[in-house]
Structure formats: structure tokens, C-alpha cells
Amino acid sequence: MSYCASRFHxxxxxxxxxxxxxxxxxxxxxxxxxxxxxxxxxxxxxxxRQSIALAEVGCEIVRITAPNVPAAKCLxxxxxxxxxxxxxxIPLVADIHFLPSAAMEAVEHVEKVRVNPGNYADKKxxxxxxxxxADYEQELQRLHEAFSPLVKRAKELGRALRIGxxxxxxxxxxxxxxxxxxxxxxxxxxxxxxxxxxxxxxxxILSMKASNPKVMIQAYxxxxxxxxxxxxxxxxxxxxxxxxxxxxxxxKSAIGIGSxxxxxxxDTIRVSLTEDSxxxxxxxxxxxxxxxxxxxxxxxxxxxxxxxxDGPAVRPYxxxxxxxxxxxxxxxxxxxxxxxxxxxxxxxxxxxxxxSVAALAETAxxxxxxxxxxxxxxxxxxxxxxxxxxxxxxEVAARTALPVNFLALELAPGLSPxxxxxxxxxxxxxxxxxxxxxxxxxxxxxxxxxxVRRHGQFLSVEIAxxxxxxxxxxxxxxxxxxxxxxxxxxxxASVAGxxxxxxxRLVESLRAAGSRAPVWIRNTATTAVQGDNSFxxxxxxxxxxxxxxxxxxxxxxxxxxxxxxxARATKLTYNVLQGAGARISKTEFVACPSCGRTLFDxxxxxxxxxxxxxxxxxxxxxxxxxxxxxxxxxxxxxxGYVGGAPGKINLYVGKQCVQYNLPQAEADxxxxxxxxxxxxxxxxxxxxxxxx
Ligand code: SF4
Numbered sequence: 232m233s234y235c236a237s238r239f240h241x242x243x244x245x246x247x248x249x250x251x252x253x254x255x256x257x258x259x260x261x262x263x264x265x266x267x268x269x270x271x272x273x274x275x276x277x278x279x280r281q282s283i284a285l286a287e288v289g290c291e292i293v294r295i296t297a298p299n300v301p302a303a304k305c306l307x308x309x310x311x312x313x314x315x316x317x318x319x320x321i322p323l324v325a326d327i328h329f330l331p332s333a334a335m336e337a338v339e340h341v342e343k344v345r346v347n348p349g350n351y352a353d354k355k356x357x358x359x360x361x362x363x364x365a366d367y368e369q370e371l372q373r374l375h376e377a378f379s380p381l382v383k384r385a386k387e388l389g390r391a392l393r394i395g396x397x398x399x400x401x402x403x404x405x406x407x408x409x410x411x412x413x414x415x416x417x418x419x420x421x422x423x424x425x426x427x428x429x430x431x432x433x434x435x436i437l438s439m440k441a442s443n444p445k446v447m448i449q450a451y452x453x454x455x456x457x458x459x460x461x462x463x464x465x466x467x468x469x470x471x472x473x474x475x476x477x478x479x480x481x482x483k484s485a486i487g488i489g490s491x492x493x494x495x496x497x498d499t500i501r502v503s504l505t506e507d508s509x510x511x512x513x514x515x516x517x518x519x520x521x522x523x524x525x526x527x528x529x530x531x532x533x534x535x536x537x538x539x540x541d542g543p544a545v546r547p548y549x550x551x552x553x554x555x556x557x558x559x560x561x562x563x564x565x566x567x568x569x570x571x572x573x574x575x576x577x578x579x580x581x582x583x584x585x586x587s588v589a590a591l592a593e594t595a596x597x598x599x600x601x602x603x604x605x606x607x608x609x610x611x612x613x614x615x616x617x618x619x620x621x622x623x624x625x626e627v628a629a630r631t632a633l634p635v636n637f638l639a640l641e642l643a644p645g646l647s648p649x650x651x652x653x654x655x656x657x658x659x660x661x662x663x664x665x666x667x668x669x670x671x672x673x674x675x676x677x678x679x680x681x682x683v684r685r686h687g688q689f690l691s692v693e694i695a696x697x698x699x700x701x702x703x704x705x706x707x708x709x710x711x712x713x714x715x716x717x718x719x720x721x722x723x724a725s726v727a728g729x730x731x732x733x734x735x736r737l738v739e740s741l742r743a744a745g746s747r748a749p750v751w752i753r754n755t756a757t758t759a760v761q762g763d764n765s766f767x768x769x770x771x772x773x774x775x776x777x778x779x780x781x782x783x784x785x786x787x788x789x790x791x792x793x794x795x796x797x798a799r800a801t802k803l804t805y806n807v808l809q810g811a812g813a814r815i816s817k818t819e820f821v822a823c824p825s826c827g828r829t830l831f832d833x834x835x836x837x838x839x840x841x842x843x844x845x846x847x848x849x850x851x852x853x854x855x856x857x858x859x860x861x862x863x864x865x866x867x868x869x870x871g872y873v874g875g876a877p878g879k880i881n882l883y884v885g886k887q888c889v890q891y892n893l894p895q896a897e898a899d900x901x902x903x904x905x906x907x908x909x910x911x912x913x914x915x916x917x918x919x920x921x922x923x
Contacts, residue, residue, distance in 0.1 A: 234452040234459070235494040239548045239732030241525035243495045244455065246466045249434050251391045252322030252342035254291055256436060256498050257466030262519040263499035265292035265468075266508045267326065272302040272309075272827040279312045281508070286313075286321045288512045292499065294324040294345065296827035303336035310340050324393070326826065327351065328400075328859045334381050338390050343436075344381065345393040348419045349400035350859070352377035362407055370404050375426050382430045391434040393468055394423045398441030398450070400859065413439070413450035413555065417457055424463065436499065438468040442821045443867070444487035445557055445782045445812060447471055451491050452554050466498035467491075473853070475822045476505040476837060478770065478803070481514055482810035485771045486778030492522035493731050493760070493779060503824040505837050505854075511824075517767055521775070524761040525729060550739040552783055559784040560738065562749045563711040565689060567661065571609045571636035573715070573749050573787050578814035581804050582610035582639055582751070582790035583797050588623045592631045594797045599634040603798060604916070605848065606805040606816050610663060612639040612790060618650055625654060639663040639691065648675075648682040655686035663715070665691040670698040673705045680709050691715045691751055696736035703744045711748040715788065716741060720757035730758035731779045738785055749787035752777050756793055769793040773807050781811035818844050819851040821868055829856030830874025831895055840872065840899060846915040850906065853883070869911060872902055884909065 236242035248258035256263055266285050270277040272295055282293045293313075297303040303325060310323055325337030325344045331352050338344050353374065362370070385392050396416045401409075409415030416439050427435055437458075439450035451467060458465065471487040474480040484502040491497050502515045564574030573580055585594035591613055598608050611633060615621055628638070642651075642664060655662060664683060668676050676692065683690045692714060694702055718733055734752065741748060756762055759772045773791045780786045789808065794800035808814035820841060825833040833856050840854060853868035858875070865871040871883030875891060880898035882890040882905055893901055906912045 234456040234554060235496060237548070237732070238494060238550060238552075238554075238735055240728050241493055241495050241522070243526050244464075244467075246464045246498060247433060249391050249436055249466050250389075251292060251324070251436075253320045254322050256391075260498070262492075262497065262523055263291045264289060264512060264515040264519055265294060265324075265499055265501050266290045266511045266515070267294040267296070267501070267503075267824065267826055269508060269825045269829060270827060272296055272298070273305050275305050275308050275312065278305070278309050278827070279316065282309070282313050282321075282323070283316055283318060284509055285512065286318045288509050289516055290321070290508075290512050292322050292324060292343070294326050294501075295341075297325040297327055297333045297337045298828050299330060300332050300336050302827065303333040303340075306337050306340040331377055331381060335384065338381060338384050338388060341390075343391040343393060344385065345395045346378075346381070346423070347395055347397055347400055347859075348423045349397060349402050349405070351423075353402040353404070362404060367404065367408070371422060374422060375429075378423060378426050379430065382427050382432045385434065386430060386432045389434075391436060392427065392432075393436045393438060394420045394427075395438045395440070395468070396420045396450075397472060398439075398443070398446055399472070399865070413446055413453050416441075416450045417454045420454060421457060424458075424465075428463075433465070435465045436468050437465055438470060440470045440472040442471065442473040442483075443812065444471055444483055444490070444778065444810065447487045448490050448779075448782050449555050449557070451496060452494075455496055456555075467496055468499045468501070469497040470501040470503055472503055473821045473823045473855070474503050474505075475820045476834070478806050479810060479820070480504045480506070480822075481767070481770055482774045482778070482806050484514065485518060485774035486782065486807070486810050488518055489522070489771065489775035490731075490779035490782060492518070493525070493729050493775060497522070505822040505824055505833050507834075508824070514767065514771075517771055521761045521771060548736060548739070550735050551742060552735070552738075554783070557782070557784055560750070561747055562787055563747045565713065565715070565749060567609070567663075567689070568636045575787075577787070579752075579781065579786050579808055580609040580788045581607070581801065581808075582612050582788055583608045583800050583804070584612040584790060584792045584795075585797065586795065588613055588615070588620045588627065591624070591627045591633075595631055595633050595635075597797045598801065600798065603801055605846075606801050608634070608797075608801055609636045610639045610788070610790075611635045611637075612641060612665070612792070614641045614643075615646065616643045618646075621650065621654055637661045637663050637689070639665050641665040644669075648678045651682065655682065655688055661688075663689040663691055665693070665717070667693040667719070668702075670695075670701055673702060676702070677705060677709065680714070683713055689713045689715065691717050692748075693717050693719060696733055696740055699737070699740035699744075703740075706744045706746055711746055714746075714748040715751050716746075716748050717751040717753050717788075718758070719753045719755045719792075729760055730776050733758075734776075734780055734785065735783075750785055751788035751790070752780055752786045754789075754791040754793055759793070762793065766794070766799075770803060773803060774810065777804075777807050778811045781808070781813040786813070815849050818847045818849075819868075821851065821853040821865070823855050825856045828859060830877055831856065831880070836872070836895075840902070843899060843903060844906065847906070847911060847913065850911050852902075869909070870902060870906060872898065 246257035268281040322342035441447040474483040851868040853865040853871040855873040875881035879892040
């Protein structure tokens with residue numbers, strides 16, 4: 232059974248409606264945007280102020296941590312004051328870890344309670360133990376007794392519950408049986424789900440968050456597949472935890488959330504950023520708006536036409552990809568130069584668009600800047616509309632040292648292979664011809680393939696997926712050598728189709744044709760779900776398309792052509808590659824967004840640590856405000872900087888705490904010393920020091 236109705240069109244998953252106070256989630260309701268306060272919950276006025284600030288910028292559901300019973304008691308006054316300020320329609324959610332007593336208090340005052348099944352009345356000591364079936368059953372019975380009172384009280388009061396699993400905080404029971412895996416996350420939630428259903432309670436929303444978008448995407452898919460199998464249709468809350476701040480935090484969130492939304496999953500979202508929470512809302516709204524534009528497109532059908540979910544309007548494409556496990560697509564290897572090989576063992580290669588042939592020298596100079604040393608551009612894309620452009624290109628190329636491994640020439644359809652002949656002979660192995668082929672151009676394709684092969688060059692082929700079948704015999708004959716496939720525009724006509732789906736169809740078509748040619752992901756104005764000219768929109772679109780494909784193991788070259796500034800496009804491309812875990816060019820930071828439990832200033836600390844360690848390519852540093860999600864979430868981080876007590880920091884190497892309760896003033900230096908001791912430190916180069 233699949234996790235979604237279509238991987239090629241957005242068909243919104245059907246869910247039951249869950250009312251969180253006055254706000255409906257799932258079913259026919261729009262995507263709901265939510266966030267969390269960061270103040271000390273017992274500082275009632277500060278928490279009310281933050282809740283109002285969030286509501287005023289469009290937050291539809293506000294979450295507040297309740298780390299203990301006194302904090303949970305404060306929720307009553309917070310609710311009253313928030314309502315008195317005119318926000319009675321905005322529901323509040325209590326965030327609970329560990330303490331059923333805090334949950335039992337909170338449910339009296341707020342519209343929804345979130346529990347973390349990994350630590351709700353459960354052990355989490357990283358103990359290794361073999362659980363016999365009898366032990367396991369006994370644990371479940373204990374859980375049933377611990378969770379049932381909350382379920383019953385929520386039912387009596389008409390409250391909603393979120394079963395919010397975090398990759399970093401699975402119980403010992405789950406870790407020992409299923410490991411720190413998407414399956415473990417899903418099983419953890421299902422245990423709680425079954426208890427709630429045993430009381431005929433259904434106001435449930437689920438989440439499967441992780442800081443790694445790949446893990447998060449797989450976990451949500453698996454959860455939906457398992458729930459559907461058991462005829463459960465509860466709404467989903469989507470989020471990537473500890474995504475960090477700035478461009479990186481937005482990209483990681485958009486990759487995880489966007490990929491699922493395009494597949495029709497998700498009913499409420501939170502973009503977690505290590506920034507003031509009000510900054511999360513515009514990002515979440517932009518993501519929601521893009522996703523819902525696909526729902527609208529699905530609905531904008533002629534009167535009487537079937538709904539997409541009803542079948543005929545959505546063509547029943549299928550692909551062979553296993554959506555629950557990551558495997559990089561196997562491809563042919565292409566050698567552009569000694570330093571630039573494209574293929575399954577290589578990181579995705581980066582292509583940047585030059586404004587025009589005339590602007591080639593200027594773009595080359597921009598890309599040669601020292602600050603881009605760690606983010607090399609492998610290919611420069613330029614449009615060639617006429618023989619005149621070709622002449623200019625030859626001239627510029629003769630007098631300019633291009634800091635790239637190849638030039639990608641996007642050819643106008645009218646240019647014949649003969650016109651290109653002189654150019655192709657000029658520079659062996661450094662040209663990639665890029666051309667669209669219409670449904671009837673199989674002969675032209677054959678002529679181009681033979682031309683590039685004669686001259687040892689490469690051809691990037693664009694064939695609309697709906698025309699692909701007509702090309703299969705020719706492609707079988709031509710084989711893969713020197714070919715790359717791409718799409719620069721979303722093929723039209725399909726209901727609620729999207730470019731991610733079009734690429735999936737392209738990959739499926741290549742598989743059917745027996746081709747292992749590499750795929751180039753092109754982000755252009757026409758691949759956008761709902762593009763506009765803002766940088767945020769370009770960033771989100773690139774994360775949706777490129778991120779979703781890379782997380783499924785598809786993509787050997789990437790270009791973000793919507794950003795005209797070459798340096799900015801380069802940085803954005805590398806950040807998306809890093810967010811998807813496909814190509815690492817700098818230190819990876821896993822930073823929590825902070826909340827009422829936070830034991831130090833997350834924002835300034837994250838910025839300070841980044842300034843000192845941001846050049847450590849391939850090192851992953853977790854910065855956590857407290858230990859709730861700490862050690863587990865740092866499972867694949869190299870080093871951790873975690874609040875241990877007010878003003879005190881614990882340092883971790885992997886999941887192991889190696890230094891306790893350091894005064895914060897000493898912690899940065901000790902972290903760097905630890906990185907040195909483990910052989911992962913290098914001194915920054917001068918351009919880093921200048922830009923830090
Ligand atoms: S890890 Fe951060 S966001 Fe999570 S509970 Fe602790 S302080 Fe709050």
C-alpha cells in the first residue's frame with residue numbers, strides 16, 4: 232500500500248476533522264500555521280505578550296511548554312489573559328515531556344496537549360536490554376495505565392491531543408526493539424494511538440519530527456502507510472526539529488515539510504527556527520500558500536469533473552522507488568574533467584546560470600571570488616539563441632579564464648547541429664549542449680547525440696515526460712554514454728501536477744527505457760509551485776523541488792536559475808545540497824528553536840559558535856537549550872553543546888556527555904578544544920576570518 236494517492240500530483244490526503252478549540256485541523260480545513268513561545272511559562276505576562284505577538288502575525292495555534300505542574304497551572308491565567316486580549320479564538324497547546332502530572336494539569340486549561348511518546352512516563356536512559364515479548368507486553372500495560380487518564384480527561388473536556396514523536400527521544404523500549412529509525416518513530420506513536428482508540432477517543436493529531444529531513448520524510452510516509460492499513464485517518468502536524476536559523480533553517484524545514492505537502496500529506500505545520508518565533512510565521516505561511524495553491528488547482532476543475540482523489544482526473548502513474556528507505560539512484564558515470572565527474576559515487580554537481588553570453592566574463596569574475604572557494608561551481612549555463620551568440624561566446628571564451636569545469640550551452644530550437652560543429656571542436660570534454668526535443672524530433676536527437684560523441688562532448692536532453700514513450704526505441708539504441716536528462720519546465724495539462732512529480736516521471740521513464748543516464752535538477756521560473764520574485768520564494772521552491780528529489784536519491788547535477796546573482800545562486804544551491812545531506816560544504820549545525828525550558832540564549836550562542844567553527848566542513852555540531860531532546864537528537868552529531876542547568880553547559884561527543892556543568896563563559900573554548908582533541912579542527916583560511 233502506498234502512503235499517498237499520487238507521487239506525481241498533489242492529492243490532499245483525506246483525514247478526519249480534529250477541532251483544536253475553534254480551529255479545525257485536517258479534513259476540508261486549510262493548512263494551519265503554528266509556533267511556540269520561548270519565554271519562561273511561569274512568567275505569565277511575558278508568555279501572554281509572546282502569544283499575542285505570534286497571533287498578530289498570523290499564527291493560528293500557539294504552543295507553550297509546560298515542564299512541570301507549577302508551569303502547567305500558569306496556563307489557566309495565560310489562557311484567561313490571552314482571551315481577554317481578544318484572542319479567545321486562537322487555541323493554546325501545552326507541550327509536555329516526561330510528566331503525566333503536568334499533562335493532567337494542562338489539559339484543564341488549554342485546547343490541546345502535546346505529549347512526546349518517547350518520554351511520557353517512559354524510560355529513556357539509553358539502556359541496552361533485550362525485551363522479551365512478555366517484558367514488552369508488560370511495558371505496554373504500564374503505558375496504558377499512565378496515558379489513559381489523560382485520554383479520558385481530554386475526551387471529557389473536548390480537548391485535542393498531539394502524539395508528537397521526535398527522532399531524538401525514543402524510549403529505551405522502542406530503541407532496543409526497532410532502533411533509532413523511522414520505523415521506531417512510527418511504532419512509538421502507534422502504541423499511544425492504540426491506547427487512545429481503546430477509549431474511543433479520536434481528537435488526535437500526529438507528528439514525526441527529526442532534524443534530518445530524510446529521516447523525517449520517511450517517518451511520516453511510513454506512519455501514513457501504517458495508519459491507512461489500520462483504517463486510521465488522523466491529521467498530521469509537520470515539522471523539522473532543530474533546523475537552525477537563517478537560510479539553512481528555512482531550507483531544511485522547506486525540504487521536509489514541502490516534500491510531504493506536495494504528496495498531499497500535512498494539515499498543520501511549524502517551521503522551527505533558532506530565531507524569534509514571530510519570524511517563523513511568514514516562512515510557514517509562504518510554504519502553506521504554495522502547497523494550498525496545488526489544492527486549489529486540483530479543485531479548479533470543470534463543473535462535474537471528478538475530484539483528483541476520485542481517480543480518473545489523476546493518471547495512475549507509479550514509480551519503482553522505495554519511499555521508505557534512501558537509496559541513491561544508480562547512474563552511468565560521466566567524466567567532464569579530472570576534477571569533475573558526474574555519477575552515483577560523486578556529490579551532485581553545481582551549475583550556475585550566467586545572465587547572457589555578454590555577461591559571461593563578469594559572471595566568471597564573480598565566481599572566482601575567494602569567498603566561494605569552498606563552494607566551487609562546476610558548470611556555467613548560458614543561453615545561445617543565434618549564430619551571433621556563438622561567435623561572441625568563442626570570443627569571450629578565448630580571452631577569459633572560466634573558473635568552471637564545463638560550459639552548458641542552452642540552445643534555441645532553431646540551431647542546427649552543423650552550426651555548432653566549429654565550436655564543439657574547440658575545447659575537448661568541456662561543453663554540455665542543452666536542448667529540448669519536441670515529440671517528433673527523434674531524428675534531431677539522434678543527430679545531436681552523434682555530434683557530441685564525435686567531439687567527445689556531452690548532451691543534456693529535455694523531453695517532456697508525456698512525450699517520452701515515443702523516444703524509448705531511439706534511446707535504447709543510443710545508450711547512455713555522454714547523455715544527461717533534465718526538465719526546465721513543468722509539463723502542463725495534469726491536474727495539480729508539480730515539477731517534482733514530473734522529474735519522478737522522467738526517472739521512471741528512464742528506468743522503463745533501460746537508461747541510467749544522470750539527471751540534472753533545474754530550478755526555473757516554470758518549475759515553481761507558486762513562484763514570485765522574492766528570495767524567500769526562490770529558496771522555498773528550490774528546497775521543495777531539489778530537496779524532495781535529493782531526499783529520494785535522485786539528482787546528479789543541480790542549478791537554481793531563478794536567482795540572477797551568480798554568487799547568491801551558488802550559495803543557495805550549496806545550502807540546499809547541504810540541507811538535503813547530499814553535498815557537505817560547511818559545518819552542519821543542529822540548533823533547537825528554544826522554548827520555556829531553554830537554559831541559555833540560543834540565538835546569540837548559535838551565532839557565536841558558528842562564527843568560530845562554521846568553516847569545519849563535514850563536522851556536525853548540535854546546540855540544544857536543554858536535555859529533553861538532547862542526546863538522542865545528537866545521535867549523528869559529532870559534538871553537542873547542551874544546557875545542563877541555568878548558566879551551565881554540558882558538552883557531548885556523539886551521545887556521550889564528556890564535560891558536565893561548565894560555566895558558559897568557558898564552554899566555547901572547551902568545545903573547540905574538544906574538536907581539536909578529536910582531530911576535527913582546522914584553522915580557518917583568511918577569507919573565513921574576514922567574513923565570519
Ligand atoms: S531542546 Fe530546545 S526547544 Fe526542545 S525542549 Fe529543550 S530548550 Fe525547548
